[in-house]
Every structure is written in structure tokens, then in C-alpha cells.
Amino acid sequence: MKRLATLTLTGVAALALSAAVQAEPDGEAIYNQACMACHMTGAAGAPIKGNEGHWAERLEKGMDELYANSINGIGAMPPKGGHANLSDEEVKAAVDFMLEPVL
Numbered sequence: 838m839k840r841l842a843t844l845t846l847t848g849v850a851a852l853a854l855s856a857a858v859q860a861e862p863d864g865e866a867i868y869n870q871a872c873m874a875c876h877m878t879g880a881a882g883a884p885i886k887g888n889e890g891h892w893a894e895r896l897e898k899g900m901d902e903l904y905a906n907s908i909n910g911i912g913a914m915p916p917k918g919g920h921a922n923l924s925d926e927e928v929k930a931a932v933d934f935m936l937e938p939v940l
């Protein structure tokens with residue numbers, strides 16, 4: 838019985854941990870996995886991470902619109918960069934990571 842209680846507690850702790858991880862997605866990891874292929878090289882005309890000239894005009898639209906366009910797609914960029922498995926929060930975290938050097 839005691840062993841069962843310990844197992845249950847471990848399960849609850851694991852759930853709490855994964856909830857915490859989901860609440861704060863790792864923008865860098867998501868960028869590396871889902872965005873870098875285009876946004877490091879400028880493939881298909883993608884604005885390059887860290888290039889102020891590429892981002893200045895886009896930043897004037899405001900973060901809300903940049904988030905929305907990343908989630909819904911814009912021009913040659915498919916919705917969520919083609920990674921439909923990402924949550925909106927994960928895409929936003931990747932946008933934050935990508936824009937951090939030019940903000």
C-alpha cells in the first residue's frame with residue numbers, strides 16, 4: 838500500500854513537471870527544430886535572425902501581428918513554419934527567441 842502511494846505521488850510530480858514545461862516552451866529549441874532552416878539562411882526570402890534591416894519594418898507591425906502571421910502563415914511561410922504539431926504558445930516562444938537580438 839505504501840509503495841502504491843509512492844508511485845502515485847511520483848506520477849503526480851511528473852505531471853506537474855510536464856505542465857510546467859508546457860507553460861514555458863523553450864523558444865530556442867523550437868527555433869532550432871522548426872524555424873532555423875529558413876530563418877538562418879533567408880531561404881524563400883525569410884527575414885534572417887539577428888539582421889536588423891530584415892526586421893525593422895516588420896517590427897513596426899507590432900508583436901501581436903508577428904505572432905499571428907507566424908501562426909497563420911504569411912507569404913512563402915506556411916502556418917507555424919509547416920510544423921502544425923506546435924502549439925500557438927510554442928510558435929510565440931520561437932518568435933520571441935528569434936527577435937530577441939533585434940528588439
Ligand code: HEC
Nearest residue numbers: 871872875881882883895906907911912913914918931932
Ligand atoms: C519554409 C521556410 C520557413 C520556415 C520553416 C519558417 N519561416 Fe518564418 N518566414 C518565412 C518567410 C519566407 C517569411 C517572409 C514572408 C513574407 O513576408 O512574405 C517569414 C516570415 C516570418 C515572420 C515575420 C512575419 C511578419 O508578419 O512579417 C516571423 C515572425 C516568422 N517568420 C517566424 C517564424 C517562426 C517562429 C518559425 C518556426 C516556428 C518560422 N518562421 C519558420 C519562411 C519560413
